[in-house]
Amino acid sequence: MKRVVNQSISIRRRLLLQLLFVAILLSGLLYLSVRTVADSAVERTQDSILGAATIAIAEELRGGEEGVAVDIPYTAFSMLGSIGQDRVFYRITIGDETVTGYDELALPTEPLNGLTPLFYDDAYRGLLVRAAAVERSVLVNGKALPVRVIVAQTRTSQQTIVASLAERAALLGIGFFVIAVGLSLLTARLVVKPVSSLVEAVGRRGPQDLRPVQRPVPRELVPLVTALNGFMSRLSVALSRTETFIAEAAHHIRTPLATLRAQAEIALRQTENEEARQTIRSMIRSVDTSARSAGQMLEHAAVVFRSDQRSDEQIDLSLLVEDITESYEPSAEMKGVRLVCLPHAHDITVDADRILLEAALRNLIDNAIKYTPKDGLVEVSVISAEGFARLEVKDSGRGLFGAQAAQLTGRFQRGANVEDVVGSGLGLTIVKEVARSLNGRFEIVEREEGGTCAALYVPLRSR
Amino acid sequence: MRGALCSIAITLIASTTLAFDIEQQQLFQGQGDETLSILSTTDIGIFRPVIAAFQEVRPDISVDYVVASTQEVYRAIYEEGAQFDLAVSSAMDLQMKLANDGLAQGHSSAQTDALPDWARWQDQLFAFAQEPVVTVVSQAAFEGRQTPATRSDLIRHLRDDPETFRGRIGTYDPRKSGAGYLFATQDARQSDTYWRLSEVMGGLEPKLYEASSAMLNAVESGELAIAYNVLGSYALARLDQKGAATIIELEDFTNILLRTALIPANAENPSGGAAFLDFLLSATGQRVLEENSGLPRINAGALAAQSYLRPIRLDTGLLVFVDPLKKQQFLREWSAAVVQ
CATH class of the missing domain: 3.30.450 (Beta-Lactamase)
Incomplete structure (x- = not known):
């Protein structure tokens, strides 16, 4: 906008x-x-x-x-x-x-x-x-x-x-005027050039790029650029402070929660009283939810931080997809969901930050497994289309219940049909952040035959 | 057909309505009602082919052609206020005076624009023919002598053998002839040799004439040995065939007279005058003038080829000798030298 x-x-x-x-x-x-x-x-x-x-x-x-x-x-x-x-x-x-x-x-x-x-x-x-x-x-x-x-x-x-002299004088005046117009156009362009090139340089930056402007600027623009740099550095400090705070907060919450969960498990095993056991179980569920939320907050903070300082490398997507799918097989099996990696070409490579890409894919697969009922099917695939690699995760779950991608990818936004599933509402936010950071895009739609299709587009490595 | 259309009526008597002296008048009848009146110093005989050629292009216009002397043409326009659609004269100084004093009206066309600068004054006075002012000598008189090439040669001949030439030298009387006055003043302007020549001629009882034709007659008849300052076109027309006389263009300088035309300010039919003027200056008109009338066309190339040919420029300098005091003084000097 x-x-x-x-x-x-x-x-x-x-x-x-x-x-x-x-x-x-x-x-x-x-x-x-x-x-x-x-x-x-x-x-x-x-x-x-x-x-x-x-x-x-x-x-x-x-x-x-x-x-x-x-x-x-x-x-x-x-x-x-x-x-x-x-x-x-x-x-x-x-x-x-x-x-x-x-x-x-x-x-x-x-x-x-x-x-x-x-x-x-x-x-x-x-x-x-x-x-x-x-x-x-x-x-x-x-x-x-x-x-x-x-x-x-x-x-x-x-x-x-x-x-006849007047005519010549008039021609001279007109000629002078024409030359002056040409020179004026040139002068105006030259004078404005530093401003336009600064504008262009600032405009070319990504939304997360808050580095100070280093390029030489004319003296007249120095106060403006100084102010801009000061503003951006303050903004950058504020942002990083916030992310750090979140990360630390998540860490500080997760550790005691893990301890709490372990204690609760022990208590559950030692207690025979069914009423107490019920209470402890619901306690464990709450602790799981909290831990998961804290984990995702940490991951989100990490994604935001990394998108500011990406370290791109050449990644073979087929290998990445296979690895990650494989790593989720145990949890899928536990839930009774079939997780399949569809056959794909082996030469789809992108230049991207591995951590970001992994985080996005993990969240997509995790979400799919989470919202797919027992005996359901989750399919992961990667294809190349129009200069982009399309990472697609399809499930046979409950769908989106009419919600739109924009709603679902907001922070702490969840679908209207998910009360019974543990979730923080940060998963798709992370995917979206990654998509933006990698200059790609994220789409999530309801499948006609039921379930959801989530697709992450990442620009292909240019040859 | 054309003969029937051009009913010819030559009147040699002066019209009662005009106060100036007319020498000849002829109406060349056209088919339409439009009449163009021309006041000219050029004889009808010379201009007839031009008028005929003009009427071939414009058969609708009748031409009333009136011939008078240079002085009378000037007087008719300047003093009498006579109404003519074109005034043609060989007296360049008088024509210049008419134009300068606002008695001509402007006319501009492709033909007038094509004239060289020296043959045109403003958009009022236009030269349509150029002719040298020549000296004609009788071959009989110069038998066994070298014909003079310059005025100095002429003076030497007169001094060496005064008795041969006594009473046998003819020239214009500038007191009576406008053309003669123009030639004399231009000669005097060009060189002081003119005054020496005049003095020598004055000592040999010269005969004075008012017209070129009379002088040429006298040379042909043997009465004159030398006719000084004769219009070249007349001399060529008269003497070409006979061989009794030789035409000399003196090489110290030979004045080139321009015959000029202007449309008087009070013309009744100025567009008719302009049409005739444009025809005179057109390629056809110039060719007819040269071939049928014997008036050489305006030709800057011919002048450039001979460095001694000096066209009398159409500029305000001509006004000087029209000044009555100047004229009086010049004629006094001239009379003192020639009439003695």
């Missing part, structure tokens, strides 16, 4: 979102800054050409007897076509009078500073134009006349260049 954990947004996603946010921000900034720089660079370039054209015209102005001679150099307008094909307008004025050019072209509103061009934006004939203006004084008949030269140009090609 998976415990529900109060889950918040994952570290990786949180990190990713933050990185992506930063990436979007930086991409946007990159786009804007590239655009701004490109815009101003293009504008400056155009301005300097426009300014050069204006100065070139102004430098050709000559004074003379007939007035100001204007000789526009061809290159002045030709150079304006060097960046793109834009319309050109110009105006040359002496004082307030337009000498040549387009006389509706707006004059600069600010004072001019000689041959240093003044740039300004303007609208001419419904077109947005960039204008440059310079002023120069020309000597005519000994009189200095202020001559202004204004050259204006539409900015269509500038807009085209800026648009």
